[in-house]
Amino acid sequence: MVFFKGWRYATFIGGFVGFIGLTMYPIAISPMLDxxxxxxxxxxxxxxxxxxxxxxxxMKVWSDPFDRKHDN
Structure with a gap:
């Protein structure tokens, strides 16, 4: 079994985290931004x-519960 050491370990972990980030961007991050x-x-x-x-x-159609009534 191959164990990564040094810069190869950092590259492997960085690639793995980058891959997860790339797969999550169109699913979760992009819809939240726009x-x-x-x-x-x-x-x-x-x-x-x-x-x-x-x-x-x-039932009453949904309305915004935080919408305040203005008394004029």
Whole structure:
């Protein structure tokens, strides 16, 4: 069995970490940095949906819980 020592060990570990980083970038990192592509896909796919008709149990359609009411 071959054991890496010195610079070969560092190269092996660096390559392994780099490989994991390259595989994770399009899956996890890129969507977090720029979500505009996914927002556009949602607009296209949800174009003909009416949330009031498909909401189960006569429940209120989701709204932002952190949206504050302004008293003027």
């Amino acid at each position: 979500a505009s592509q996914y927002k556009q896909i949602q607009k296209v796919t949800r174009r003909n949906l009416n949330p009031e008709q498909i909401q189960p149990g006569n």
